[in-house]
Amino acid sequence: xxxKNEWPQEPGHIAMAVMGSGGDIKKIWxxxxxxxxxxxxxxxxxxxxxxxxxxxxxxxxxxxxxxREFDPDAExxxxxxxxxxx
Amino acid sequence: xxxxxxxxTGGWRLFTSTQGTxxxxxxxxxxxxxxxxxxxxxxxxxxxxxxxxTTATDYLVDWPTRPHIDQAAFSRESFERTAHAISPQPRNPxxxxxxxxxxxEHLSQAQKDTLEKHGYFDVEAGGRWFRIYGNSxxxxxxxxxxNGRKIREYCAHTSLACPREDHMLAQKFMIEASFxxxxxxxxxxxxxxxxxxxxESGREVPPDIISPYGQPMVSA
Numbered sequence: 228x229x230x231k232n233e234w235p236q237e238p239g240h241i242a243m244a245v246m247g248s249g250g251d252i253k254k255i256w257x258x259x260x261x262x263x264x265x266x267x268x269x270x271x272x273x274x275x276x277x278x279x280x281x282x283x284x285x286x287x288x289x290x291x292x293x294x295r296e297f298d299p300d301a302e303x304x305x306x307x308x309x310x311x312x313x
Numbered sequence: 314x315x316x317x318x319x320x321x322t323g324g325w326r327l328f329t330s331t332q333g334t335x336x337x338x339x340x341x342x343x344x345x346x347x348x349x350x351x352x353x354x355x356x357x358x359x360x361x362x363x364x365x366x367t368t369a370t371d372y373l374v375d376w377p378t379r380p381h382i383d384q385a386a387f388s389r390e391s392f393e394r395t396a397h398a399i400s401p402q403p404r405n406p407x408x409x410x411x412x413x414x415x416x417x418e419h420l421s422q423a424q425k426d427t428l429e430k431h432g433y434f435d436v437e438a439g440g441r442w443f444r445i446y447g448n449s450x451x452x453x454x455x456x457x458x459x460n461g462r463k464i465r466e467y468c469a470h471t472s473l474a475c476p477r478e479d480h481m482l483a484q485k486f487m488i489e490a491s492f493x494x495x496x497x498x499x500x501x502x503x504x505x506x507x508x509x510x511x512x513e514s515g516r517e518v519p520p521d522i523i524s525p526y527g528q529p530m531v532s533a
Contacts, residue, residue, distance in 0.1 A: 232407070232411055244415060246471065246473070246475050246479045246483065247473055247475065248473045248474040248475060249405060249408050250405060250407065250408025250409070250411045250412055250475070250476055250479070251408075251411055251412065251415060251475075251479060278472075280483075280486075280487070280491070282486040282490060284419050284486065289419065290489045290490065291419075291485060291486030291487075291489045291490045292490055293486070293490040293491050305415070305482070305486070307471060307482075307483040307486065307487075308471040308472050308473045308475065308483075309471070309472045310469050310470065310471055310472065310483065310487060310494075310495070310498050311469065311470065311471075311472045311498060311514065312468060312469050312498050312499050312500040312513070312514025312515065313450075313451035313452065313468035313469060313470050313499075313500060
């Protein structure tokens with residue numbers, strides 16, 4: 228799995244954007260590569276354990292859909308840090 | 314109606330309203346503070362002091378849309394300068410740019426238009442409408458009634474110092490997909506009449522906040 232600032236352009240590559248204090252980082256993996264998929268799955272659940280929320284949404288105004296299980300076929304996932312009252 | 318000081322013509326003693334009325338008096342400030350029934354003290358200062366600030370909240374939050382400011386002349390630069398004073402952003406401009414890009418990617422055209430023109434966009438969830446402002450990452454979400462008036466103020470944001478646009482996207486997703494969870498973590502104020510807090514973060518959410526019409530919220 229590699230980290231970039233942009234969404235992947237290569238076909239078959241999937242990314243999760245992880246929000247953070249320095250802006251989001253895209254963690255990208257090749258869904259045909261089992262090792263990378265497993266790495267992504269581990270990262271997903273590690274972040275979930277830290278309280279991150281995972282959302283999947285279509286572009287152009289698509290409603291956010293919260294996902295609680297790793298979806299290896301989701302084209303884009305966005306990991307949101309835990310929310311708190313302000 | 315908003316009162317402002319017309320210093321060039323009258324000094325501190327002259328106050329002019331956006332409705333064209335004016336008041337010149339040595340007692341102006343004391344009237345604003347101690348005589349809330351006085352028409353010139355109708356809006357800003359007593360409410361700011363008493364924290365019953367429907368109008369004061371509007372005054373603070375609707376910064377780009379104050380009636381006596383020509384919106385066309387209110388530059389984006391001024392808006393960002395004000396917004397930065399309210400919620401300082403990461404110094405890395407690339408982080409802001411990425412956050413802006415990912416936010417805009419997940420907005421409809423109507424949402425993009427209002428964000429660009431007015432600094433906010435509206436989100437619908439379960440038949441209810443929420444307005445998310447971009448000038449701050451906190452105290453920036455308002456529930457609207459059927460007439461577009463603000464009836465509740467919500468404050469919930471990510472726990473990290475993310476770029477403001479990341480907060481906004483997270484708020485949008487939470488409201489759309491997990492409103493019950495969002496309402497549980499948010500601090501919530503009722504803006505009808507006196508502004509008063511009606512829910513504190515982490516506590517059980519009153520049923521009327523989650524489902525005011527007796528119907529469950531739509532959730533993913």
